[in-house]
Amino acid sequence: AQSVAQPEDQVNVAEGNPLTVKCTYSVSGNPYLFWYVQYPNRGLQFLLKYITGDNLVKGSYGFEAEFNKSQTSFHLKKPSALVSDSALYFCAVRDATSGTYKYIFGTGTRLKVLA
Amino acid sequence: DTEVTQTPKHLVMGMTNKKSLKCEQHMGHRAMYWYKQKAKKPPELMFVYSYEKLSINESVPSRFSPECPNSSLLNLHLHALQPEDSALYLCASSQRGSNTEAFFGQGTRLTVV
Numbered sequence: 001a002q003s004v005a006q007p008e009d010q011v012n013v014a015e016g017n018p019l020t021v022k023c024t025y026s027v028s029g030n031p032y033l034f035w036y037v038q039y040p041n042r043g044l045q046f047l048l049k050y051i052t053g054d055n056l057v058k059g060s061y062g063f064e065a066e067f068n069k070s071q072t073s074f075h076l077k078k079p080s081a082l083v084s085d086s087a088l089y090f091c092a093v094r095d096a097t098s099g100t101y102k103y104i105f106g107t108g109t110r111l112k113v114l115a
Numbered sequence: 116d117t118e119v120t121q122t123p124k125h126l127v128m129g130m131t132n133k134k135s136l137k138c139e140q141h142m143g144h145r146a147m148y149w150y151k152q153k154a155k156k157p158p159e160l161m162f163v164y165s166y167e168k169l170s171i172n173e174s175v176p177s178r179f180s181p182e183c184p185n186s187s188l189l190n191l192h193l194h195a196l197q198p199e200d201s202a203l204y205l206c207a208s209s210q211r212g213s214n215t216e217a218f219f220g221q222g223t224r225l226t227v228v
Contacts (some may be wrong), residue, residue: 032214043119043205043219044158051214090157094213099208101146101171105157107118 002027004093006106013081014114021076021089021109029097033074035065038088038108047089050074061085081113119193121206121220129228130196136223138189138206147189148217149181150205158205164189165211196227 003026013019026033032051036044048059050067058064065076074091091106119140128134138147146165150158163171164183178200180192189206203224207217 036219041203041224043207044217045222046216047216048217049204049214080227095157096213098146100162100213101148102160104226108153108155108157 002093002095002104003061004091004104004106006089006091006109008109010110010112011029012112012114013069015083018079019081019085019111019113021091022109023074023076023091023106024072025074025091025093026072027093027095029056029095030037031074032094032096033067034064034092034103035059035063035076036090036092038090040087044090081111083113083115084113086113119206119208121204121223123223124221125224127226127228128193128196130198132196133192133194135193136191136204136206136225138191138220139187140208140218141187142218143186144208144210144218145186146209146211146215147183148205148207148209149189149191150207150219152203152205152222154203162191168225174209193225196225198227201226210221210228 006059034049035047037114050057055067089109092103120138132222149161152158162181163174167183178195182190203222205222209215209217
């Protein structure tokens with residue numbers, strides 16, 4: 001069975017400091033991994049994805065994520081946080097071998113960037 | 116155009132009403148999705164359409180009835196809903212293939228009274 005874990009309900013970070021939002025996954029085949037951000041009363045916006053290749057993936061708004069196969073992790077990072085980054089972040093996985101359209105979402109992590 | 120447009124943005128309906136949610140995309144995506152999202156929770160998949168055919172129904176109650184009239188439009192017909200159905204309903208679309216990202220609409224905030 002596929003699953004995604006986001007161990008932190010909330011992450012607080014000071015503006016200008018680096019941020020990390022954690023994600024671990026479990027799939028039976030090869031994973032396709034995604035990060036989405038959701039602002040209040042809005043839909044989800046795609047940030048970045050890992051499909052294959054370089055383990056460090058760069059995405060929108062200065063975000064990046066590192067795929068670690070041995071630790072089954074896909075942590076979201078940003079070198080310098082902005083107050084405007086405050087939002088709800090979801091990690092999601094798809095099993096590459098199953099051919100399914102279904103995204104499995106983590107429970108979400110609320111990021112709060114303090115001025 | 117990289118937008119998924121959902122109407123209405125807000126909807127209040129009684130338990131005996133019939134209403135419809137609409138979703139439109141012009142990105143040529145052939146997979147379209149309905150998700151339900153409760154506050155501070157992840158989206159829950161309800162339905163997936165692939166090439167205008169229902170591909171996945173996540174055991175959704177029959178008071179929710181999806182329809183895909185063409186490759187750009189997706190509807191969700193609502194009838195005899197319960198207050199616990201109040202939620203944010205999100206439409207999304209994507210290219211076919213497991214390695215593709217989904218584009219989400221901003222959602223319809225539904226309140227059942």
